[in-house]
Amino acid sequence: MQNISYLTENFGKYDVFSIDSYINIGGFQSLRKAVTMDGDDIATILSDAKIKGRGGAEYPMGRKWSQARAVKRPHHCVVCNADEGETCTFKDRELITNDSFNLIEAMIIAGWAVNAEDGYIYMRAEYSHLRPRILNAIKQAEDRGFLGKNILGTNWNYKIHLYSGAGAYVCGEGTALIRSIEGKAGRPRMKPPFMKQSGLFTRPTCINNVESLSLVPHLLRDSTPYLQVGTKESTGTKLVSVGGNVNKPGVYEIAFGTTVREIIYGLAGGIQGNRKIRLIQFGGASGKISDARILDIPYSYEAFAANNLIIGSGSVLVIDERTSVIDFLRYTQDFFLHESCGQCTPCREGNRHIRIFLEKIKNGTYTDEDIQTMKTFAKVMPMSSLCGLGETAQNALKSAFNIFPEVFASRKQTEAVG
Ligand code: SF4
Numbered sequence: 235m236q237n238i239s240y241l242t243e244n245f246g247k248y249d250v251f252s253i254d255s256y257i258n259i260g261g262f263q264s265l266r267k268a269v270t271m272d273g274d275d276i277a278t279i280l281s282d283a284k285i286k287g288r289g290g291a292e293y294p295m296g297r298k299w300s301q302a303r304a305v306k307r308p309h310h311c312v313v314c315n316a317d318e319g320e321t322c323t324f325k326d327r328e329l330i331t332n333d334s335f336n337l338i339e340a341m342i343i344a345g346w347a348v349n350a351e352d353g354y355i356y357m358r359a360e361y362s363h364l365r366p367r368i369l370n371a372i373k374q375a376e377d378r379g380f381l382g383k384n385i386l387g388t389n390w391n392y393k394i395h396l397y398s399g400a401g402a403y404v405c406g407e408g409t410a411l412i413r414s415i416e417g418k419a420g421r422p423r424m425k426p427p428f429m430k431q432s433g434l435f436t437r438p439t440c441i442n443n444v445e446s447l448s449l450v451p452h453l454l455r456d457s458t459p460y461l462q463v464g465t466k467e468s469t470g471t472k473l474v475s476v477g478g479n480v481n482k483p484g485v486y487e488i489a490f491g492t493t494v495r496e497i498i499y500g501l502a503g504g505i506q507g508n509r510k511i512r513l514i515q516f517g518g519a520s521g522k523i524s525d526a527r528i529l530d531i532p533y534s535y536e537a538f539a540a541n542n543l544i545i546g547s548g549s550v551l552v553i554d555e556r557t558s559v560i561d562f563l564r565y566t567q568d569f570f571l572h573e574s575c576g577q578c579t580p581c582r583e584g585n586r587h588i589r590i591f592l593e594k595i596k597n598g599t600y601t602d603e604d605i606q607t608m609k610t611f612a613k614v615m616p617m618s619s620l621c622g623l624g625e626t627a628q629n630a631l632k633s634a635f636n637i638f639p640e641v642f643a644s645r646k647q648t649e650a651v652g
Contacts, residue, residue: 240460240471241449242487245332250367253374256335262380264451265339265346269388273303273347279453283460284469286535289315289406289443290517290546291622302348302430302440310350311434313441314341316357317411319403320518321569322549325473326444328485330357330364333448338371338394340447342380343454345392348440353394356411359401368396403573407621408433408441410575421575422621445473445548464490468534472548476502479509479554488533495529498552509554513562513637517546519569520626522633523562542633559638563631564592570627581624584615588631595641605642609635 239245249255256262268276281296302310314337318326330337341353355368372394375381383391397415399405405420412434414420433439453460460470468490474497477483481503488497494514498504505511511526522543531537538545553562567589576582591608594600612628612635619625635642 238463238471238487238489240463240487241329241445241452241473242332243452244336245328248335250332250334251370253335253371253378260455261335262339264454265342265380266386267454268343268346269386269390273349274300276343276347276450276454277303279457280450283449283453283457284467285446285449285453287443288445288472288548289318290320290520292535292545295442295446298430298440298442299344299347302438305430305438307431307438309352310348310438310440312341312344312348312350312353313408313412313415313434313439314353314355314444314447315406315408315411315441316355316361316444317399317406318358318361318444318547319406320520320547320549322477322515322551323475323518323547324477325475325485325548327361327364328473329444329448330361330368334364334367334371335375336451337444337448338368338375339380340450341394342375342385342392343450344440344442344447346385346388346390350440351392353392354415354434355394355396356399356405356415357396358399358406362398365396365398372396402575403569404575404621404623407623410621411441412439421577422623424620465532465534465536467536472533472545474533474548474550476550476552478552479506479556480504480552481506490534491532493530493532494550497533497550498529502550502552505552505554507554509556512553512555512557513559514553515551515562515630516549517544518549519566520622520629521546521549522629523637524633525637542636544629559634559641560592560596563634564589564596566630567592567627570623574623574627578618578620578624580615580618581620581627584611584619584624585627587611588628600645602644605644 248259277296277299285295286292345353402420404410405414407422409423410420429439464470471487471489473487475485486501513523515521515523571585574581574585591604612632616625
C-alpha cells in the first residue's frame with residue numbers, strides 16, 4: 235500500500251533553511267488567509283475536521299482554541315509541545331525536520347486565533363540538533379514581517395521563542411512543561427488552575443502538540459482532501475511511527491481506517507525474520523498492548539476504544555516472539571520508575587513495587603497475593619496520582635492482565651501442572 239500525503243505533502247519539496255523556497259510552494263498563504271478570519275471561524279475548521287490532540291491526550295483541538303479565546307485576560311500565549319518523549323514516537327521529529335516553516339506558520343496562526351502575544355516551542359533535549367533550523371525559520375519569518383510587530387499590517391504583535399528541555403519524559407505533561415520553561419524543576423502541579431486560565435508565567439495558555447499544530451496551515455489551505463478520507467469518527471489522516479521488530483521502521487502517514495495489518499505488514503514491511511508477533515503496543519510506553527488478534531481492526535479512535543486500546547501518541551511498537559510478555563513489562567516499568575518525578579506516593583511507590591512483583595514473576599518466586607496486590611496498585615494508581623504519568627504507567631500491565639492471563643496464572647495451578 236502507498237503512503238498518503240496530506241500533512242507530509244511539503245516533505246522534500248522545499249529547502250527548510252530558505253523562506254523563499256517555502257513561499258514558492260505556497261507557504262504563508264494560510265497565514266494571509268487566517269488574518270482575514272475571526273479566530274472562532276478558524277477553531278471551527280479544526281472542529282469540523284475532528285482534530286484530536288496528537289500528543290496523546292486526544293483533547294479536541296477546536297474546542298481547546300475556542301476555550302482559550304474565551305478567556306478574557308490579556309497576554310495570552312501559545313505553547314508548542316515538541317517534547318516528544320513517548321517510546322517509539324518520532325513523528326514530530328519528522329515534521330520539525332522536513333517542514334519547519336510549516337510549524338512556524340502554524341504557530342503564528344494559533345497566536346492570531348487565540349489572541350496571543352507570544353508563542354513558545356518547547357523541544358526535547360534529544361532534538362537539539364534541530365534548533366538551528368527552527369531558530370533560522372523564526373529569524374527569517376521576522377525579517378519578512380510574518381512575526382514581530384504589526385504582522386501583515388494587522389496591528390497585531392507576536393513573537394516566537396524556542397526552549398529546550400533537559401531530557402525528562404514528565405516534561406511532556408503540560409504543567410511540568412511550563413514550569414520547565416519558567417526555570418523551575420519540571421514537576422507537574424495540581425489543576426486547577428487550568429492552562430487556559432493560568433498557565434505559563436500565569437498567563438492564559440494554549441498548548442498543542444507539533445503534529446496537531448502542523449495540520450493547521452494545510453486545513454486552512456484546503457481541508458477537502460482531509461475531510462474526504464478516514465472514518466466516521468476519525469476524519470482524515472494520521473502520522474504513525476512504527477518501530478520494534480519490523481523490517482521497515484519509520485513514520486508513515488495513513489488515512490484513519492487503515493487496518494493495523496496494513497500498517498505493520500504493508501507499510502512497515504512485516505516482522506523481521508518472519509517471526510510471530512508477541513505483542514503490539516500503541517501510543518507509547520503509556521499506551522495499551524494487544525496481540526495479533528487485533529491485526530484486522532481499523533486504526534481509528536472508535537475501533538481502538540471498542541478494543542480497549544488508545545491511539546495516544548500514534549506509535550505502533552511491534553515486539554516479536556523472542557521477547558516474553560514479562561520482559562516487555564519489566565522494561566516498561568523500568569522506564570516509568572526512572573521517569574516518575576517522585577513527588578506523589580502512589581506513582582513513586584506503586585511503580586517501584588510493581589517492578590519488584592514483575593521480577594518475582596520472572597523468577598517464578600511470586601505468590602498469588604503478589605498478583606492481587608499488583609492488580610490493586612494498577613487500579614489505585616490512576617485514581618490517586620497527580621499527573622498523567624502515574625495515571626497511565628500501568629496501562630500496559632492492565633492490558634496484559636486481560637490479553638495474557640497465563641503470565642499471571644495462579645502459582646497453585648502452575649505448581650500442580652508442573
Ligand atoms: Fe510525579 Fe508520578 Fe506524581 Fe506525576 S504521578 S506528579 S510523575 S510522582
